[in-house]
Amino acid sequence: MTSLLLEGSLLAYLIGTVAGGLALWRSSDGLRHATIAALLVGVVLQGSSILARSTAVGGLVVRNFAEQVSFFTCLLVAVHLLAQLRFRLSVLAAVVGPLAFIGSLIGLVDQGVVANVPESFKRPWLPVHITLAFLGNAAFALSFLVSLAYLWQERQLKSRTISQWIRRLPALESLDRINFTFLAWGFVLLTLSILSAVVWAELSLGRFLSWEPRTTWSAIVWLIYAALLHARVTVGWGGRRAATLTIVGFGVLFISFLGINVLSPGQHAVAYG
Amino acid sequence: MSENSGNRVRPLRPSGATPGPLEVWVVGINHETAPIDLREKLAFSSSDLETLATRVIATTGAAEVVVLSTCNRVEVLATAGVDQELAGPLTEFLALEAGLEVQSLHDHRYVYRGRDAVRHLFRVASSLDSMVVGESQILGQLKEQFRVAVEQGTVATGLRRCFEHSFRAAKRVRTETEIATRAVSVSSAAVDLARRIFDDLSGKTVMLIGAGQMCELAAKHFMSAGVRNLIVTNRSFDRGVELARRFDGTSVPFDRYREYLPMVDIVLGSVAADGAILEREAIVPVLRSRRNRPMFLIDLGVPRNFEPSINELNGCYLYDIDSLAGVAEDHRAERTKEADKAERIIHQEADSFWELFQGNDITPTIVALRGKLEGIRKSELERAKTALRRMDPEDREAMEAMTQAIVNKILHIPLSVLKELAREQDASGASEATDFVHHLFELEMLYEDKSKES
Numbered sequence: 001m002t003s004l005l006l007e008g009s010l011l012a013y014l015i016g017t018v019a020g021g022l023a024l025w026r027s028s029d030g031l032r033h034a035t036i037a038a039l040l041v042g043v044v045l046q047g048s049s050i051l052a053r054s055t056a057v058g059g060l061v062v063r064n065f066a067e068q069v070s071f072f073t074c075l076l077v078a079v080h081l082l083a084q085l086r087f088r089l090s091v092l093a094a095v096v097g098p099l100a101f102i103g104s105l106i107g108l109v110d111q112g113v114v115a116n117v118p119e120s121f122k123r124p125w126l127p128v129h130i131t132l133a134f135l136g137n138a139a140f141a142l143s144f145l146v147s148l149a150y151l152w153q154e155r156q157l158k159s160r161t162i163s164q165w166i167r168r169l170p171a172l173e174s175l176d177r178i179n180f181t182f183l184a185w186g187f188v189l190l191t192l193s194i195l196s197a198v199v200w201a202e203l204s205l206g207r208f209l210s211w212e213p214r215t216t217w218s219a220i221v222w223l224i225y226a227a228l229l230h231a232r233v234t235v236g237w238g239g240r241r242a243a244t245l246t247i248v249g250f251g252v253l254f255i256s257f258l259g260i261n262v263l264s265p266g267q268h269a270v271a272y273g
Numbered sequence: 274m275s276e277n278s279g280n281r282v283r284p285l286r287p288s289g290a291t292p293g294p295l296e297v298w299v300v301g302i303n304h305e306t307a308p309i310d311l312r313e314k315l316a317f318s319s320s321d322l323e324t325l326a327t328r329v330i331a332t333t334g335a336a337e338v339v340v341l342s343t344c345n346r347v348e349v350l351a352t353a354g355v356d357q358e359l360a361g362p363l364t365e366f367l368a369l370e371a372g373l374e375v376q377s378l379h380d381h382r383y384v385y386r387g388r389d390a391v392r393h394l395f396r397v398a399s400s401l402d403s404m405v406v407g408e409s410q411i412l413g414q415l416k417e418q419f420r421v422a423v424e425q426g427t428v429a430t431g432l433r434r435c436f437e438h439s440f441r442a443a444k445r446v447r448t449e450t451e452i453a454t455r456a457v458s459v460s461s462a463a464v465d466l467a468r469r470i471f472d473d474l475s476g477k478t479v480m481l482i483g484a485g486q487m488c489e490l491a492a493k494h495f496m497s498a499g500v501r502n503l504i505v506t507n508r509s510f511d512r513g514v515e516l517a518r519r520f521d522g523t524s525v526p527f528d529r530y531r532e533y534l535p536m537v538d539i540v541l542g543s544v545a546a547d548g549a550i551l552e553r554e555a556i557v558p559v560l561r562s563r564r565n566r567p568m569f570l571i572d573l574g575v576p577r578n579f580e581p582s583i584n585e586l587n588g589c590y591l592y593d594i595d596s597l598a599g600v601a602e603d604h605r606a607e608r609t610k611e612a613d614k615a616e617r618i619i620h621q622e623a624d625s626f627w628e629l630f631q632g633n634d635i636t637p638t639i640v641a642l643r644g645k646l647e648g649i650r651k652s653e654l655e656r657a658k659t660a661l662r663r664m665d666p667e668d669r670e671a672m673e674a675m676t677q678a679i680v681n682k683i684l685h686i687p688l689s690v691l692k693e694l695a696r697e698q699d700a701s702g703a704s705e706a707t708d709f710v711h712h713l714f715e716l717e718m719l720y721e722d723k724s725k726e727s
Contacts, residue, residue: 240588
């Protein structure tokens with residue numbers, strides 16, 4: 001049943017990928033709507049499968065790398081679809097489509113070794129912490145993609161060679177604003193996820209902070225984004241420098257997500273097996 | 274028909290050797306032949322233009338005159354008797370009007386006459402002679418300035434026929450080639466780029482530094498793209514005020530315009546100056562007080578108005594006229610192919626028009642007229658086919674002969690009148706008559722038929 005849901009979502013993401021690619025090639029409202037619809041179907045199916053399995057094991061299924069990727073993919077597509085309600089971002093859909101396809105493919109293929117879920121992880125604060133953190137990461141991932149688009153377009157405008165592909169992108173000002181929106185949401189979610197982790201640690205471990213590598217890296221990421229947003233609000237820091245720093249921030253986030261979990265032991269490593 | 278097919282200025286024809294009481298002349302300068310300061314000196318305002326043609330006629334003795342003045346060209350189209358030389362008088366008139374030395378204008382002007390003048394007019398109308406080939410504004414400007422000339426009574430049959438045919442040629446180029454499918458003018462390129470930088474132009478402020486033609490044109494484009502706030506500054510304050518009023522904008526003194534830069538998103542410059550009027554150091558504090566919001570600077574001046582290194586500043590995008598044209602022409606190869614096709618169309622149109630205009634060839638008209646009537650005869654016979662089938666073959670033959678005789682009888686008198694007009698060497702009479710016949714019988718096919726032959 002759950003694998004049928006996963007396969008269904010994989011198919012929907014594939015359709016979304018193809019439609020999104022075609023929409024880039026030939027701009028048409030029909031193709032854009034088809035892309036959004038396919039991604040919506042995909043995210044509903046994938047979400048249902050994650051929900052079904054989590055209910056079955058009595059805890060959020062983020063027990064190995066594949067499950068984490070699958071969960072993250074699901075949230076990424078969901079956040080992206082929410083953003084599509086406000087901004088017209090057909091190019092972003094064309095990038096998120098393939099990412100969703102690859103992400104759910106990893107989730108389907110690599111079932112891997114599933115560690116037993118420790119009792120402390122079944123307290124409601126942990127799924128909340130993980131969901132908030134992943135939602136924040138999804139927002140940062142989207143701001144990263146938007147920043148790449150920004151830098152690409154800005155470089156072409158500076159060098160005065162405008163390619164056809166660029167014409168599919170929103171204006172620089174829009175990209176900058178969208179980037180800021182994602183950053184702000186990501187920052188709020190990251191902050192909340194850190195707070196929820198503190199509450200969880202206090203309740204289940206009896207201490208509110210454990211300075212393990214993952215925590216340190218989270219603090220670094222939080223500081224980078226805090227500085228970026230502060231500069232933006234106070235002196236109107238935006239454009240190319242903001243886009244570059246967004247990319248740096250996401251790079252740090254990505255390294256801490258992939259590297260630290262695998263390499264260093266700690267509470268996070270316990271959770272991820 | 275093979276004579277005078279070259280592109281160069283034709284040698285003077287001994288008067289009376291070929292019939293044709295009217296010679297067509299073009300004298301002018303454009304973006305290729307003259308630098309911008311010369312073009313600016315010659316650029317006439319629309320109020321000047323209304324009386325200009327009348328004064329040209331009074332001064333040079335031309336029969337008809339239309340003055341065309343846009344940001345990229347100033348030219349006088351005129352007709353006169355064949356033995357009258359107009360190139361000299363027209364050049365002198367323009368030089369005097371602009372306060373220039375005759376010699377300096379002489380070095381930059383071009384002169385076309387006869388078939389070449391017609392071809393030039395057709396090329397201008399079809400935007401083949403524009404700075405950015407395929408832009409669509411020029412035809413509108415041409416029509417407008419022709420309309421002004423008609424109102425002023427400086428146009429009679431000769432130039433009217435030339436212009437009307439040029440509009441038709443331009444339409445043919447537009448429908449049969451694809452040179453005009455994209456927004457290709459420099460101004461629309463600027464608006465396109467602004468849309469790449471700013472998401473909503475309606476809330477943006479545009480500043481014009483200088484009130485030249487090019488600036489005005491670009492401003493017009495920005496206004497129609499939704500910009501509502503316009504600030505104009507100009508060395509001559511009055512001209513700036515006039516332009517600001519026309520666009521419902523604000524005028525600020527030229528020596529204080531920098532104070533307004535922080536509130537400006539798009540800056541258009543076309544001031545005639547020796548060096549840059551806006552340097553990098555002046556922009557840095559502006560950007561700071563704008564809280565780093567982006568700025569789009571468009572330099573339409575020759576030599577350039579804005580220091581090129583402004584483009585290196587964070588959030589500043591500086592384009593000069595060449596880079597705008599480069600952006601507008603990113604499908605250059607494709608468009609060149611279409612432009613070749615357009616040139617061929619113009620060639621055919623100009624040739625066939627010129628034959629008609631000179632009126633020394635009535636054969637195409639006769640052929641077309643015969644073809645038209647023969648077509649009607651055949652289609653009517655076809656419609657009566659069922660009735661005819663009941664007839665004897667002999668009767669059918671008689672019917673055929675009878676209808677042919679009717680056509681010939683109808684054609685007899687008009688054709689002999691046409692031939693007589695042509696024989697009398699009254700070219701204007703003959704050409705006006707052939708024009709009228711074309712109009713009367715809607716003989717549009719002629720041009721296409723001729724083009725296939727050639």
